[in-house]
Amino acid sequence: MSVLEENPDSPLKKRPPRWSDIWLKNTKPLKHVVFDLKLQSFASKDPKSQTLIPHFANIDRTLLLSDELLLKILSELPLSQRNPNSLVCKRWLNLQGRLVRSLKILDWDFLVSGRLITRFPNLAHVNLLNGCLFSPRNSGILLTHRMVSMQISSGFCSNWELLEENLLPVEVVDRGLQALANGCPNLRRLVVINASELGLLTLAEECLTLQELELHKCNDNVLRGIVACENLQILKLVGTVDGLYSSLVSDIGLTILARGCKRLVKLELSGCEGSFDGIKAIGQCCLMLEELTICDHRMEDGWLAALSYCENLKTLKLLTCKMIDLNPGPDANLGFCPALERLHLQKCLLQNKKSMRALFRVCKAVREVVVMDCWGLDNDMFTFASVCRRVKFLSLEGCSLLTTEGLEAAILSWQDLETLIVVSCKNIKESGISPALATLFCTLKELRWRPEAKSLLSSSLVGTGMGKRGGKFFKRT
Template sequence: MSFSAEEPTTDTNQPLKKRSPSWSDLWLKNTKPLKHVIFAMQLQSLSSPTPNKESKTKTQTLIPKFSKIDRTLLLSDELLLKILSKLTDSHRNHNFLVCKRWLNLQGRLVRSLKVLDWEFIESGRLIARFPNLTNVDLINGCIVTPHNSSIWLNHRFLSMNINFEISGFVPNWRICEENLLPVEVVDRGLQALASACPNLRKLIVIGASELGLLSVAEECLTLQELELHKCNDNVLRGIAACDNLQILKLVGNVDGLYRSLVSDIGLTILAQGCKRLVKLELSGCEGSFDGIKAIGQCCQMLEEFTLCDHRMDDGWLAALSYCENLKTLRFLSCMKIDPNPGPDEYLVSCPALEKLHLQKCQFRDKKSVRALFKVCEAVREIVVKDCWGLDNDMFSSASICRRVKLLSLEGCSLLTTQGLESILLTSNELQHLRVQSCWHGSYGDYSSFIFICMEEQADG
C-alpha cells in the first residue's frame, strides 16, 4: 500500500479569502502603547538606584508615579492665572504651597494687603511678591511695637503691644505717637510703593508728610480712597493733587494715642484740591463755619458726611446748608453737637438730606439738638443708637421732621412713650418704627401706644 500526497490546487478565477488577524499581529502593529511602556521603563531605570544584593528582596515597579509629574507646566502663566482666579478665596489662599511657580502666580492675584512689617516694603519684597496691589493698609507697619511686652492694646484701627515700663494712664499719654516710624522712613516707603503700584486705588497710612503723599498723587492717578491718620494742615497740601479722590477719611487727634491738628486752613486746602469727593469723614478734627462752608461750596458732589469726635467751634452747624447734594449725615462718638448754633434764620435745611444717623453721642442741651433737627428737616430716615442724655424734651424737637419714613431708637434710656408721641403724631409718612432697649417703657407699653398712634393717623 502506497500513499501519495496531493498538492492543493488553487483556482485563479476565485478570490482569496482574508485570514482573520491574530493577537500577535495586533500587538506588533499597534506599537504606540508599547513605546509608552518602554519609555516608562527607561524613566524608572534612570530614577531608581541600581539594585544590589541586599535589596534583591525589594520589588520595584517599572512604571513611574505619574502624580509626581507637574502637568500644569503645559499651561501658560496667563491661562493658569485665569483658572486660579475663578477659585474662591478659601481655596485660593493655599495655592502658594504647591510650588514656587504657583507662589509667584498667587502673588499676582492678590489685590488687597495689610502690611505688618515695614522692612517688607524697604527690602523690595512687597513689590516683587505682589506687583498688582490696589488696596494697601500701612498702619500697623508704621508702628514699632516692643515684642517683650505682655500688654496688648486694641483700638478701632490698630492693635499693638505697649511698653511695660509705662505706669498708668496719664492725661498727656500718647503711646502711638512715641512708637511711630520717622517721617522720612514713611515717605521713602510711600515713594517706593507708588512707583511700583501705579494702579493703587485705596491707601491707609499714618505719620506721612506732604512729600510722601505728593509722590502717591503723582504716580497713582487712579487713587480713589485715602485714609490718613495723624493728619494735619500741612499734610493736606499733599493730597490736594489727588484729582480723582472720591472717599477720604481724616483722623487728626485720638486721645491716648497721638495728637495732631486739622483746622479751617487744612479743610480749605482740601476743598480746593479734592473737588470730586463723594464721602468725607472727619475724626478728631477742629474747624468752624468757614471750613465746612468751603467744603460745601467746592465739593459739590459730596453725598455722605461723617463726623467722629469732632472739635468744631460754635456755629459750624449752619454751614451744612452749603452742602446742597448731601444725602447722609452721621455723628459718631461726638461729645457735643453745636453748643451755640446761632439764630434760627441762619439754620437753613439741607434740601437733599435723606438720612441722619446718631451713634454714641452726648446730648447736653436742647438748643443744639433743636438746631440739628432744624438743619435736617427734610430727612426721611432717623437712626439714634446708644446716645446719652436724649430725653423726651430734647427728642420732641424732632417733630419738625415731618417727612420721616423710618425711625429707629436703640439704647435711649431716657425716652418714654411721651417722647415718641410728638413725632408719631406729626409724621404722616412714617412707615417703619423700631424701638429697642429703651428702659423707661416696656415693649408692651410701646406696642400698645404705637397701635393707638397709628389708629389716630388712619382716622386723620
C-alpha cells in the first residue's frame, strides 16, 4: 500500500497538476490541431509541401470556399469595404477585380500593357478621357474644367486651345481601343477623346453590347465608325469646347449618324454645327429618340423648325447656348413636337424675341418647363410661354428680369398647372401678387415660393414676433 493510501489526509495528495493530466483530460485543443492539419492538407496541391507541424497564422480558412461562393459573399458587402478587402490576399485581390464594373483610366500604359484586362476582366463602363491626355508631372498649373482636370505646362497656346498639344496621337488612342475591345467584349459604356473611325470600327465589331458612347473632339469622319454600333442607344458628341479644343460636326456627320444609329433613345450635341437638314435627318431616321440635349450649339438659322420631325421626342434640353435661333422662319413652317413633355433651359442667353416665340410654339405641347439661370428672360419673353396651355410643372430659378406681372400674364392661362417653383428671382415681389394670382396659388398641389431673400426671411419669422423694429427686445420706459 502506498503512502497516499495509508494517509489520506497527507499534504502530498494535493500535489500541483501535471501537463500530461491537463492534456489528456482536455481534448478540445487536439481537435483543432487535427482540423488544421486536414485544412492544410486540403489546401495544398503538392503533397511534398504538407508538413506535420502546421503554421496556424498562415492558414486561410476561406480556401474551403469556391470562387463562386466567395464572390457572392463579397458582392453583398458595401462598396466602402472593397479596397480593404482587396488587401487580404492575392486571391481576394483578384476576386475584387472581377466585381469591378466601372473604371476611370488615368494611366494609358495600364491599358495597352494588358494589365487592365487581367486586373478587371468584367468591366462594363470605362472612361478613357483623362487617360488620353499627356499631363506634365512637374507643372504647378492645374486646369479644371467640367469635363477634365489636368496639369498643363506654363507655355500657353496662342489660340487658347490648351488640350490640343496634350492629347495622345490618334494612332495611340486606336491601339488602346483595340486592346480594350479584345479584353472587354461585354463593354456597355465608353468615354473617349481623339479617336478615329478605325478605332471605333474595331470597338463596334468586338463589343456588340455597347449601348452608351461619349465622344470628345468628334468630327464627321469619326462618325462613320459609329454606324457599326448597331445597339447604340445613348450618344454624346462633343465637337468644339472653347479654350480646350476644336472639331467640326456638321450636317454631313449628323446625317451619317441618323442613318446608322436608328435605335438612339438619348442624343446630346455639344459644340456641334449643323442646320435644318441635320436635325431633320435625325428626326426622320431615329424614330425611337426620346431625349435631345443641345449644348453650346453653333447651328445655322432655321434649325428649330426641324424639331417637328422628332415625333416621339419627350425631353428637350438647351444648355449654355448663347443663342437659340436668330431667324427661325415663318410660323407656318415651324410645326411642333406632339409628344414633347419636358423643356429645360439652363444658362442660356434669351434675348431674341423671335427665338423665344418660335421655341415656345415648337414646344406648345410641353407639360413641364424648367428655366435656370438664363439671362434675358423678361416679361415680354415669358409672355410667349402662354401658348403652352398644358403645362403642369413650372420651375423658375435665377430669372432676375422677370417680374410678378410677367409671371402672372403667362400662368393664368394654364388651367392644368399643379406645381410652381420660384427661387432667386429678385424682381418677383410679394407685394405684386394680385387676387387672381393668389387664387391660383390656392389651387396648386405644390408651391415653393422663395423669389428673394427678404420673402424667405419674412416667412421664416412668422409667429416669432421678430422683425417689428426691435419691439421684442426694447421696451419704452
